[in-house]
Structure formats: C-alpha cells, structure tokens
Amino acid sequence: MIQKVYLLSLLFCLTSLNSIAQSYEKTNLGVKTSINSTVVEIQFYSPEIVRVIKYPAGGSFEKKSLSVVKVAENTKFTIDKKDTTVSLKSQSVEAVLNLNDGSINFKTVDGKSLLNEKNSGAVFTNFDDAGSKTYSITQSFVLDKKESIYGLGILQNGKMSQRNQKVHMVQNNTWDFVTFFQSDKGYGLFWDNYSPTDFSDNPEETSFKSEVGDGIDYYFMSGKNADGVIAEMRDLTGQVPMFPKWxxxxxxxxxxxxxxxxxxxxxxxxxxxxxxxxxxxxxxxxxxxxxxxxxxxxxxxxxxxxxxxxxxxxxxxxxxxxxxxxxxxxxxxxxxxxxxxxxxxxxxxxxxxxxxxxxxxxxxxxxxxxxxxxxxxxxxxxxxxxxxxxxxxxxxxxxxxxxxxxxxxxxxxxxxxxxxxxxxxxxxxxxxxxxxxxxxxxxxxxxxxxxxFILTRSAFAGQQRYGANTWSGDVNSTWDMLRKQIPAGLNFSLCGIPYWNTDIGGFFAGAYNKSWNDGSGSRNSSYQELYVRWLQFGAFTPMMRSHGTDIPREIYQFGKKGETIYDAIEKTINLRYALLPYIYSNAWKITNGQSSMMRALMMDFEDDKVKDMNNEYLFGQSILVAPIINAQYTPEAVVKTNEDTGWNKKDASDKTKTVAVDFSQKKSKKVYLPAGTEWYDFWTNKKYKGGQEIDQETRIDEIPLYIKAGSVIPWGPKVQYADEKKWDNLEIRIYEGADGEFTLYEDEGDNYNYEKGKYATITFKWDDLKKTLSISEQKGTFKGMLTQRKFNVVKVSLNQKQPDKASEKLDKVVDYKGSKISIKL
CATH class of the missing domain: 3.20.20.80 (Glycosidases)
Structure with missing residues (x-):
C-alpha cells in the first residue's frame, strides 16, 4: 500500500512537471516559457528575422543593443502546439521550440530545415565580472556536414568557408571580428554579444561562447540567398550611406x-x-x-x-x-x-x-x-x-x-x-x-x-551605417599576406559591411630595403612585382589606397614613364578611373538595394566549385577579378613580422635580394570561370564558356579580368580626378550573349541631398535576342544634372582593340536628351 501511494505520488509529480514544462506564454512578438530552469523567448522582429533570448530562471534580462537599431515590426505569425513542441510561423520562417529541452529548430515555411540548436546547447556558467555577478554563456548549433558558412569579420586565415575553424574573437590590429555568419543554405545568425568570444566549428557542433553575458541573445535571419541575408542584416543593424564620389x-x-x-x-x-x-x-x-x-x-x-x-x-x-x-x-x-x-x-x-x-x-x-x-x-x-x-x-x-x-x-x-x-x-x-x-x-x-568619410582599422556589426571603410590593418608585405586579403575582404562583405580595403603593397616592407628605411625597396624587383600585383588587386576593391612603411609608394619612386613598372602602375590607376561610373553606380546599389561591391562567387553562381573559392570574386555583378597572387618573375621571399615586431627597425637577416628581371616576358596562370554564363576576356574580348578552368596568358601590366555575358558597362572619360569631367560622353559597352541591365546613378557627389531624392538614374537594358539596347528616360533631378549628352554604344567583339583604349569605330553614337530611346545593334 505504501509502495502504491509512492508510485501514485511520483506519477502525479511527473505529470505536474510535464505540464509545467509544456506551458508557455504568448507575447506580442512571439512566446516566452521556462524550461529546465532556463527562460526562453522567441521574438519576431520581422517576417524574416527571429530574435532568441535565454537566461537563467529567477533572473532578468534587459539590454539595449549596440549593434541592432531595428525596432521589432508588427509581424503576423501563427502558433501551433503539438505534443512537446511549439511552432511559430511567419510568412517567411518557422521556429520550432522543443518544450522538453528548450532547443529551437529553424525552417523554411515549407518545412525545409535551415538551422538546429543542439539539444541542451545553452550553457550558463557563473562568472564574476569585476565584481558583478553574471555568466559566461554558450550556445551550440548543429550544421549540415556539407554546409558552407561565411563571415565572422576580417580574418587573416586565408579561408573562404569558415567550417572547421576555431576563432578567438578579441579585436586586434589585423583581425576585425563580427560575431555573425551566413550559410549557403540562405540564412544568417548574429550573436549579439561584445565580450571576448570563441567561435568554434567541428563535425559535432558549431558554437559561440562568450566570456560575459547576462543572457544568450542572438538573431536568426532567413534571406534565401547571400544578398537576402545581407539585406536582413542591414535591416537589423543599419543601412549604408553613400560615400563621396572622390x-x-x-x-x-x-x-x-x-x-x-x-x-x-x-x-x-x-x-x-x-x-x-x-x-x-x-x-x-x-x-x-x-x-x-x-x-x-x-x-x-x-x-x-x-x-x-x-x-x-x-x-x-x-x-x-x-x-x-x-x-x-x-x-x-x-x-x-x-x-x-x-x-x-x-x-x-x-x-x-x-x-x-x-x-x-x-x-x-x-x-x-x-x-x-x-x-x-x-x-x-x-x-x-x-x-x-x-x-x-x-x-x-x-x-x-x-x-x-x-x-x-x-x-x-x-x-x-x-x-x-x-x-x-x-x-x-x-x-x-x-x-x-x-x-x-x-x-x-x-x-x-x-x-x-571615415577610414578605420577596426569594425563591428552595424558599422556600415557610419560612413566607414575598414582596412585590414598593418599587414606584412608578402605574397602570402596578399593571398589572404581576398577571402578576408569577401568574408567581411558577407557580414553586411561592404566597404573594405587594404594597404596596397603591404604595410611592413623593410625586408626589401638594403637598410630598414633607405627606400631602396621601390627599385627592388621582388618588391616591384609584389606592389604591382597588389595595386591591381586594390583597383578592384571599394577603396584604392597605397600605404605602408619602410618603402615610399608614390608612382615616381618606382621609375619614370616608359619604364615597365611605372607604366604598369599608371595603367592600373587609369583603369580604376575609367570604371568610376560603374563603381559609383554600384555604390548606389549598396545604399539603395542592399548590394555588395566585392562579391564572393557563391553569391551569384550555383556552382559547387566556387563555394570555397578564395582567389577570385566579382567586382559589382559584371566583372570577374582573378588577381595574380603568386610571384611569376621573382622568388617569393618569406618575411616574418607582425604588427608589433614589425616596428622593430633593426636590419632583418632575411633581406630579399635584388635580381635582374625581364618584366616584359609573358607568363600564365590558371583561372576558373564559373558555370552558368559565358565570359569575355577583358583585355582581348575572347569569349569562353563558363564551368571550366583555363590557362590565361598574363603580363605584368594586366590583371586577369572577365566580363559576364549580358553585361552593360559604362566607361568613363580619362581624368586626373573623379570630378574633373562630367559624364556627358560615356562609352556604353555591351557584352552580348545574354539579356542584361545596368542603371547609371548620378548625384551631387558630396552632400546628403540624395536622401531628399536629389539624384537621377538612367537604365540600360540589353535584349540579346533582338540585339536591341533600350535606354530609359532619365528619372529624378538634382542641381547641375546633365540634360543632354552623348552615349557611344559599343557591342564588344573579338576584333576590337583592347577595351582599355578608346575604340576607333563605334557602333552607335546616341544623342540623349533624357527621353526613352531604343537602339538596334
């Protein structure tokens, strides 16, 4: 009898506990419940963004985010309870809460799994923070084994996908950390914590562990693709203003x-x-x-x-x-x-x-x-x-x-x-x-x-809203470091922060001098090759900036006009200026359309070969950039310094040797052209089918560039500075093979009148089947706007001269006065 009473009592207790575990409170933004002594809140900030908060029961969690500026929208969602789960579903995403262990699974609305918290993956450990009682916090997730993830900031690890990595996140000179990653499955996750944090990914779990936190606080966002995730991250943490044209x-x-x-x-x-x-x-x-x-x-x-x-x-x-x-x-x-x-x-x-x-x-x-x-x-x-x-x-x-x-x-x-x-x-x-x-x-x-306009050495989530371009710190002047800058910039951009640059030529360059600061490195052929290749890469980043110590970088330090290295530098700078209408219009796509200027290839191509590609990228959505990141003419010197020891101006024992080099020789490198389109060699106009690796002939004065079929690219005038000439006589280049579109953007260049609608756009649409270019009416007005101009329309073909030079024969010269016009080519 006693045993029977005991069993009945135990059953009653278990039933009561189960009842408590499966209860929840509906809130304006989602649900709130307590599971295993942990309070769990799920909040919809928009149909695509879900905030998750967890903290020990009996405590409280109040926080004003430093990164998040979005106020939660009034989002429609449904709640469906089934046995031990509660499902919250908006029009874009579903969050399923396990009422037994508190884990959350995120899905598409049609049930496709996106991201799962690990069962019992939330950990709180007591921590004394300078006299304040708080916690160290951990949240673990389980990713698909073949899933690729990107982001985490500017990382000097040379990796594109950040799977199987351990990263200790404390801001420093050359590593800028953003506690965010996005997946090739079309979602992103922002861990909203500012203390020293360890990110870890292995086959068993993926986790963020922060030294200090009153609670776990993160945002899940469903964007369907990389651009969509970036748009959600900017919606959450702030939009990007226009930078001055100059x-x-x-x-x-x-x-x-x-x-x-x-x-x-x-x-x-x-x-x-x-x-x-x-x-x-x-x-x-x-x-x-x-x-x-x-x-x-x-x-x-x-x-x-x-x-x-x-x-x-x-x-x-x-x-x-x-x-x-x-x-x-x-x-x-x-x-x-x-x-x-x-x-x-x-x-x-x-x-x-x-x-x-x-x-x-x-x-x-x-x-x-x-x-x-x-x-x-x-x-x-x-x-x-x-x-x-x-x-x-x-x-x-x-x-x-x-x-x-x-x-x-x-x-x-x-x-x-x-x-x-x-x-x-x-x-x-x-x-x-x-x-x-x-x-x-x-x-x-x-x-x-x-x-x-702010040029800055460090960044965190949300900094895109502050008119800042982040550079990658005091990096070494080595080929290995040049190689690492490409995935560093791409992963940073994939965090939603589009403006990034690097010290062209690397910062610490003393190993190329005879003595640490005699400036002789600018005539050292090993450094000349590295500098030219870095400059060519820098021409296809959001800011083209030459900087460093030990070796002066002005063009005249490398020789004079008519000499190979000088001419290569001048050619690259002129190429940058010719592309200013394309670049400035892409800046508007960032501000107005949540785009990115440096684009990892996985953003635009469903091609498994580019998922982890760390040495090529798109600049805008038309130009494939394949920088030369290995020495072709000189030995690759191994230079060992860092941002602290690099300041030691004692002569190093590993000085690179100056050797006689014939920079006029032609070399080659392998380039992969993504599948799904055709590509034009920028320098020769030769056309290639995508989905193949080619052997590209190279020269010291050219960076391998390829234009996607269907591209419409405006080509600017030869100038000495950005605002020297109006864009009243632009060349419009058509790369046929697919339909294409480009919107030319113009404004006053250096004020905020564009926020009041003071800007103008002209959209060019190429119909490849009809071989017709349609130029829209000019939309919008601003002070000083051109009301009439010429467009020199060129259909690019193999028999034309190199496209970095003015074409002798143009397909069409169009007098444009702001009205819609159509041209048959």
Missing part, C-alpha cells in the same frame, strides 16, 4: 609625410606627371611629440601653416584625410578633461614610450591612454576638439587609426577597467562601433554639405 578614386599615403611641404609636393608631383589622384592622407605626429599624442592640432613646427596646406591640396583638386586615434597623450586638453571625469582606461596602448625608439624606453612612459568611447559625454568631448582643431579647417575625412584599440602587454585585469556600460570585458569588441559612430553622428549633426 573616395572612389586613387589615394596615396605612407607612414608618414613629415612636413606639410612634403604632403603638398606629392599631390603636385602627381598633377605634373598627369597621373590621376583624388586624395592624400596625413599620418600621425603632425601634433608633435608623444606626450601630445592625438592632440587634434598642428603642434609640429613642420606643419606651421595647416590652413595653407589644406587650401593648397584643395586648389590642386585633391582631398585630405588625417590621422586621429582612440587615445590621448597626457599633455593634451582632451586627456586632461576626460581624466577629470574618469573617462580614460588604464592599460598599455600605442605608443608606450615618450621617445621614438624601439623597443619602447619605459624609463620615459608616454602616459597615453584610451578614452571611454562607450560614454556619450566622452564622444561629445572627442568631437568638440576634433571639430575645433581639424574639421573647422576643411579637412575632408578621418583616418581613424587604432579603433580596435591597440591593447599591448595584455593582462587579464585590464578587462576590469570600468566603462560607461560596465567592464571593458563586457563591451570590448564593440569599441570600434562606438568610437567610429561617435564621429559620424556628430559630423552629421553639424553638416549635411559634406558626406562623412
């Missing part, structure tokens, strides 16, 4: 121009040589010594007339970016004001010494400290001095260096530094988002006449 020209820089005369003379030299240039960058120490680090003022006597320098550059029809940092020296007013308000963080950052010696002489500590960019008042103070000292002089944009920021001689207690939002540990990876966002927001408040 930012898409060629930029010259180095570490560093040491006087205002030197800076201006570089621009003058380019103008005298007739080589196009749109901007120059003034690197650090225009403020003087390290105790005045980042003073945002011209305290160096070599820059005694800054207004004259800026005016001289502008009078040469060029633009100036200037270096600003995330830290301040102790003798600056910024330091003093922030110090008094506890807005500085105490850990070792660059530069550590007040003396310019290596290694740092710590007998003379610089006292430089990083500011608390999480504090809105600190961001106000930062802008106050930036506006007064630099923006008021007419400087065109900001080179925000060390936005990760530099964190040297790391000690775990450094993460205990208090910020406005808690410990530095808790918000560490979002630092670049906060400091870059502070400059963007403040400049937008004071001016709509000049578009914000």
């Amino acid at each position: 930012t898409f020209g060629f930029w010259q820089s180095k570490e560093r121009y040491k006087s205002q005369n030197e800076t201006v003379e570089v621009v003058k030299k380019y103008r005298d040589l007739g080589v196009p240039l749109d901007g120059i960058i003034q690197d650090w120490q225009y403020w003087g010594d390290n105790y005045h680090w980042n003073g945002m003022n011209f305290l160096n006597p070599e820059f005694s007339k800054p207004q004259q320098m800026i005016d001289d550059i502008h009078n040469l029809n060029a633009h100036l970016l200037i270096s600003i940092w995330s830290s301040f020296g102790p003798k600056t007013p910024q330091f003093q004001e922030m110090k008094a308000k506890n807005m500085l963080m105490d850990f070792q950052t660059w530069p550590q010494s007040g003396k310019e010696t290596w290694p740092p002489d710590m007998n003379f500590p610089s006292g430089v400290q990083v500011y608390d960019a999480y504090n809105p008042e600190a961001r106000d103070i930062y802008w106050k001095y930036l506006n007064k000292g630099l923006f008021s002089l007419g400087i065109d944009g900001w080179w925000m260096d060390s936005t990760e920021p530099d964190h040297l001689d790391f000690k775990p207690k450094d993460f205990d530094n208090k910020t406005f939002l808690g410990s530095f540990r808790k918000v560490r990876n979002a630092y670049p988002l906060m400091t870059v966002g502070g400059v963007y927001d403040h400049q937008r408040e004071v001016s709509s006449d000049k578009r914000v």
